[in-house]
Amino acid sequence: QVQLQQWGAGLLKPSETLSLTCAVSGTSFNNYFWTWIRQPPGKGLEWIGRVSHDGVTDYNPSLKSRVTISVVTSKKQFSLMLTSVTAADTAVYFCARVPFNLYYMDAWGKGTTATVSS
Amino acid sequence: QSALTQPASVSGSPGQSITISCNGTSSDVGSYDLVSWYQYHPGKVPKVIIYGVTERPSGVSSRFSGSKSADTASLTISGLQAEDEADYYCCSYSKEDVFVVFGTGTKLTVL
Numbered sequence: 001q002v003q004l005q006q007w008g009a010g011l012l013k014p015s016e017t018l019s020l021t022c023a024v025s026g027t028s029f030n031n032y033f034w035t036w037i038r039q040p041p042g043k044g045l046e047w048i049g050r051v052s053h054d055g056v057t058d059y060n061p062s063l064k065s066r067v068t069i070s071v072v073t074s075k076k077q078f079s080l081m082l083t084s085v086t087a088a089d090t091a092v093y094f095c096a097r098v099p100f101n102l103y104y105m106d107a108w109g110k111g112t113t114a115t116v117s118s
Numbered sequence: 119q120s121a122l123t124q125p126a127s128v129s130g131s132p133g134q135s136i137t138i139s140c141n142g143t144s145s146d147v148g149s150y151d152l153v154s155w156y157q158y159h160p161g162k163v164p165k166v167i168i169y170g171v172t173e174r175p176s177g178v179s180s181r182f183s184g185s186k187s188a189d190t191a192s193l194t195i196s197g198l199q200a201e202d203e204a205d206y207y208c209c210s211y212s213k214e215d216v217f218v219v220f221g222t223g224t225k226l227t228v229l
Contacts (some may be wrong), residue, residue: 044121047209058217061215102170103154103211104166105164105166105209106169111163
């Protein structure tokens with residue numbers, strides 16, 4: 001059974017760095033993209049970016065200057081860092097698995113709420 | 119890269135069928151058979167119900183079906199049930215450097 005367990009700081013002040021980690025179990029780490037998605041309150045889903053098992057990354061251009069997604073394959077973990085956060089970054093953040101070449105999210109973490117407030 | 123366009127809300131009575139549209143462009147929906155649909159109950163986790171435009175993951179009811187014509191994808195839910203009430207999002211691969219684009223989301227109300 002595939003499980004994605006995510007954790008990270010939930011309350012941040014403006015200009016701080018959001019840091020989240022997702023640990024994967026019950027599945028191979030290869031042959032998938034490992035992805036971060038968010039949903040701001042009252043808004044839709046937004047793709048943040050992805051990383052492959054060997055560390056190749058792609059990011060949403062709207063966030064690219066502030067986002068880093070990294071992977072530790074030996075631990076089957078991947079992480080999201082988002083710098084210089086503002087209230088607009090307040091959202092529920094999900095990690096998810098995407099099979100290569102199929103481009104759909106077939107397994108999701110439970111979500112972490114990150115709130116940016118002074 | 120703009121989000122794919124969905125109606126903000128649709129509604130139907132139990133037993134009826136509804137269709138949710140997802141309007142994209144030739145850079146995403148129109149160019150790739152990589153459209154997926156997600157059912158999202160507030161406070162829970164999105165669940166894929168359609169991938170590859172028409173494919174249903176194991177365990178997803180056959181009441182859910184997907185299609186595509188040109189730049190528009192569609193999700194049809196037949197035999198509406200109360201538990202279908204949720205938010206629905208389409209998603210597509212994009213040739214633009216955003217790679218993945220979601221729809222604006224549709225709230226389904228079962229009357």
